[in-house]
Amino acid sequence: MADKNKLQRKTGIILALDVTDEASALEITAAVADLVDAVKIGYPLVLGTGLSIVSKLSKYAPVIADFKVADIPNTDHLICEHVFKAGCAAVIVQGFTGPDSLSECVKTATAFDGKVFVVSEMSHPGGSYFFTDEISKEIAGLSRKYGAFGIVAPATRPERVKELRAVIGDDLKIISPGVGAQGGSAADTIKAGADWVIVGRSIYNAENPRDEAMKVKVEIEKLI
Numbered sequence: 001m002a003d004k005n006k007l008q009r010k011t012g013i014i015l016a017l018d019v020t021d022e023a024s025a026l027e028i029t030a031a032v033a034d035l036v037d038a039v040k041i042g043y044p045l046v047l048g049t050g051l052s053i054v055s056k057l058s059k060y061a062p063v064i065a066d067f068k069v070a071d072i073p074n075t076d077h078l079i080c081e082h083v084f085k086a087g088c089a090a091v092i093v094q095g096f097t098g099p100d101s102l103s104e105c106v107k108t109a110t111a112f113d114g115k116v117f118v119v120s121e122m123s124h125p126g127g128s129y130f131f132t133d134e135i136s137k138e139i140a141g142l143s144r145k146y147g148a149f150g151i152v153a154p155a156t157r158p159e160r161v162k163e164l165r166a167v168i169g170d171d172l173k174i175i176s177p178g179v180g181a182q183g184g185s186a187a188d189t190i191k192a193g194a195d196w197v198i199v200g201r202s203i204y205n206a207e208n209p210r211d212e213a214m215k216v217k218v219e220i221e222k223l224i
């Protein structure tokens with residue numbers, strides 16, 4: 001049986017699970033578990049259910065904690081410790097906090113055999129307001145330098161995924177939110193260089209989440 005806590009690319013899909021109650025979270029995850037490589041959770045679900053949801057979801061797929069950790073190194077350390085003690089496979093952190101904060105997150109994650117993804121540029125329209133092209137590239141470079149596992153780059157701007165891929169080379173992974181509800185295309189994002197697309201509302205709000213996840217899977221498979 002596959003290691004349910006190890007992030008491995010099979011379908012290229014990460015489910016963003018922003019429902020806020022445990023029953024829906026588990027029902028949707030069970031329905032799509034074999035179609036996704038990981039489940040990304042964040043404040044909506046964790047504030048709604050508590051961190052104990054991690055161990056329940058981990059039975060189906062590796063869990064990525066999207067807490068966009070952005071604090072001084074000591075606080076980052078305390079947050080990451082909770083994330084990995086709860087059983088998460090990876091955490092998403094901000095890179096604008098600088099090298100010391102970033103390297104502390106990586107150090108803490110590594111102690112738990114966990115991974116760190118760094119936000120390089122956000123997917124919503126305002127996401128490029130402060131994260132200019134140059135700053136995003138600098139954050140991507142910093143992520144590589146300090147041993148992050150990957151970066152988060154916007155599926156809503158595939159051209160930026162391509163540019164950021166050029167900065168990090170093949171050493172780091174790219175996970176890309178913005179497919180579906182925000183208008184991004186899974187195929188275009190993978191073609192631009194992403195390893196995984198992150199898909200939330202278009203799957204978890206669908207009448208049949210499994211059908212929606214299957215559509216994305218097939219769209220990605222056609223690229224091979």
Ligand code: XMP
Nearest residue numbers: 016119121122123152177181182199200201
């Ligand atoms: P939807 O419903 O739009 O969900 O498919 C997208 C998910 O991804 C998160 N998100 C981001 N996370 N950097 C991140 O680290 C980003 O640029 C970004 N854009 C969206 C969002 O919170 C949701 O869970």
